[in-house]
Amino acid sequence: MWVSLAAIIVVASAIGIGIMLAISWFPAQGSNVAPKIDTFWNVLIVVSVPIFVSVVTMMLFSIWRWRQRPGEEGLDGPPIHGSTKLEVIWTIIPTIIIAALSTYAAILLLDIQAAPAKGTRVVNVNGIQFAWNFETKTDAGPVKSNLLYLPVNEPVTFDIRSKDVIHAFWVPAFRMQVDAVPGITTSYSLTPTKVGSFDIVCAELCGLGHAYMRSTVTVLPPARYKAVMAGLAHASAAVGGSK
Amino acid sequence: MEAAAIPAPAAQDDHHHGPPVANQSSRVNSEVLGILLFIISEIMLFGAFFAAYFFIRVVNADGWPPGAGLPVAVAATNAAILLSSSVTMHWTDVSAKRGNQAGMRIGIVTTFLLGCTFLFIQINEYLHLGFTPKTSASASVFFGLTGLHGAHVIIGLLLLWMSAVRIFKGKVGPANYKGLEVPGIYWHFVDAMWIVVFTTIYVL
Amino acid sequence: MASKIRQAGWYRALAFTILGIAVCIGLSTGLRAAFGLNPVYDGTAVLQISLLMVPIFFLGGIGCFDYWLRWASGRKVVDDHADHGAKSWKDYFKVNTDHKVIGIQYICVSFFFMFVGGLMAMLVRAELAAPGRQFVDPNTYNGLFSVHATLLIFLFVIPVFAGIANYVLPLMIGAPDMAFPRLNALSFWMLPLAGVMMLLSFLAPGGSFAAGWTAYAPLSVDAPIGQAFFTIAVQFAGASSIATALNFLVTIITMRAPGMTFFRMPLLVWANFSTSLLVVIATPFIAASQFMVLLDRALGFNFFNPAGGGDVLMYQHVFWFYSHPAVYIMMLPGFGIISEVLATRARKPVFGYRMMAFSLLAIVLLGFTVWAHHMFVSGMPNWVRIPMMATTAIIAIPTGIKIFSWVATLWRGVLKMDTPMLWATGFIAMFTLGGISGVMLAMVPLDIHVSDTYFIVAHIHYVLFGGSLFTIFAGIYFWFPKMTGRMFNEKLGKIHFWLTFVFFNLTFAPMHLIGVQGMPRRVSDYAEQFATWNMIISISSFILGLSSLLFLYNMVASWRSGPKASSNPWNSLTIEWQVSSPPPIFNFDTIPSVVGGPYEYGVPGAVHAIVGDPAKDLVPAGAGATEGHS
């Protein structure tokens, strides 16, 4: 019985892990952070599936093996009150798993939130009901826009602020998110690694237009980026000058 | 199967006119336990406002005190008033346990009047502070905590009023004493809480 | 008529309500005049004062305070138990001090709000069936999901557990009633008031409250007046749950039958003991958070106004210091129910009884140390986030102990897979999934990505629907014969389970995926790429919603004309099953005496309690039967 149960759990876990890893969970990997988060996710799956499978297998097996059959209506099960050995085991094993995962997560957190190097490009992100606007300094002068442009493979720090209510600056492809909180500046840094356009989403309920508070980040090769920014700087200067 | 073989009593014929007396499974009396648990809840309510105080004064470093200094002397006087009302409350309790009707009456009236004096001074202080809750977050915290305490003084006074009515109707004595004991415990809590509020708001 | 108005009841409640509104108008205009404010009549001010005070007038009218006021004024009070028990259905609409009547009142009212809240979920899913706008404008949409969550949390899951425990807990510990029957009645009557207030918010100018059930400042401070309905209704719901919790604690501590030591208490009693501790300690924090919002809104305080030096994150700290424990307030009583159902239907003692009790207490303790895991993307430094991640993950250990012990309880039992048991085992599977996604969410790096996405929506529904609601169904089916004296329709119960189980998973499992893929929560519109999944989810959710009608029909029809239930249809050992179904008006003739553990199934001749005629000589089980382990 024990051997076949163990076999069922191993096989079912393997199948479960296989299916769960085959699902394409995440959007495109757009930053240096993304592969790390995705790997972490895979680790979590590999750890979680066997736990779920074990619980459900033991339960279904019990139901199948010991369900009340006709004629057993008056019977009771054996008066097993517990087993200290078992209880110690199922306290210690989860403790080890939890400790390991937490350590991994803490190291990963410190890694993805490491302080940016001096001179990293800073983009000021301002959340307002219900739009984002972005300010950055370029060689061609300051740029203000509602769309975000970034050069590929160059680290960037976002300083995020809000003047009205709380928003959250989330780029799913970058796997990073932080709230825009009135009164304080929050920030995160990362390096875009993939050329293309990605969604910017407001993830914190901010009122009527929250669902529509979406924008786009366009990651460009450095040369293209320079050209686009020069154009935008010109436009920003024109707007600023006409004031 | 045998395990559950105790027969249930048949449907009740109505020969009972009341419930059976419950088994007393703890030495603590239920009313006293009730008010103590309620006080735990109240402490947590104050705790939340102290959390606000902590965030705004310490984390956010909004200037403290709000306005140009708080009237510490007035608040200290008020602390003395409330503390003495605790003493008179205790005296009322003791009188009740001894069946001293005159002592009870004088005690509860004195306690009540001291409580009213506290409230009067507090409201008067509000009017002469020179700032309002709208002035700043620190001011909001000041009014939030002292106002919350003031509201508790009012509740305490209401309870004392009830006890007073019952005392003057001769319903309280050594045998019938919980109606005084429970408001008394609450009143001591209100007094003690003022010491905490006073210390954090005015002294620190 | 005049005599009707003088008597406690609905006529007087109506008269008092009108009087209350008049008083509030007078108070508001009087105060404004005194402070020289213009205009003297301010509708918003009147509305807010009325929301605070009129419910109290109503409670006075319906008769919640009569006894106390008479007592306080020194008049003679007679406790003739005239308001005990229910002789007709009309008695359920009166102030009643019988814990069994109050239990039923609680359960019916909270299920009413479950259906209302569920209907709102259906509207939400209809809107989300396709991208773009279908039926409702964004403001109504935000209102719908906010009221949905608020109703189901404050008016369903929390009170329905209080209702079930109200009914069975005094019976289980061999008490004739709760410790404070009149406080019990008051806590019940505050509840429908809070619920009605939340629903009325839809009529407020500017629409209902729409800042989510979390009502984050400063959004909730700037929101239209509908938000005040939330702010104030939560005070009443909170006061109700504090009063009930206090009542449970005092009842459990002081009114246990002789012989009912703490380690002979059924685990449902343990669960409610733990829950009540959480409620008494944590609930004042949500009261405070909403008081502060109200003060900011109504009187211009600056608690959450950064321009005035206020602290926006402070709201979240205070709010979650309650609202994280609240998830255990919504789960621990369910743990208790599952232990009762499993032991009885598996005919085996609960595995590791003592650890089950201790893990409840461990969860209570740890529950207070993890609140900031809801704020991992709020801009907190790592030195707060990492410890909070660790404590959150640690809660998985006592929770795991419970799950493993339940499975071990099934092992080698004689499992009767009837409706309550299906719900209980279904719960174990679903809650394990919810627990696993909970541990994933505790991991900060992953949480950063999935915060405020549909992954959260999936997680919370696996915990609160697959978790709490499954246990509620298990409990309702399990104690239905005791409460009504009739049996429910077993076949319908099973169909109800399987429909719910299948469509619950089809509704909520895909939400994990679309959340990770990038769909934020609380949106009425979404990117095109999520359209297919949302359509599937919406269709499943409609069937899920319809399946609950089966439950409703089963309950109503069986209550009216189901076959009569015996006193102990499940052959349970605990005390509530040793009295008639429904129990006698005062529960017991004489207080039972407890002689053994509550789950001694399989021990020959084991007895938990001697109920009824103590003269009948029953042999208690050996001393070994009371030990935790054998």
Ligand SMILES: [Cu+2]
């Ligand atoms: Cu938003």
Ligand SMILES: [Cu+2]
């Ligand atoms: Cu939480």
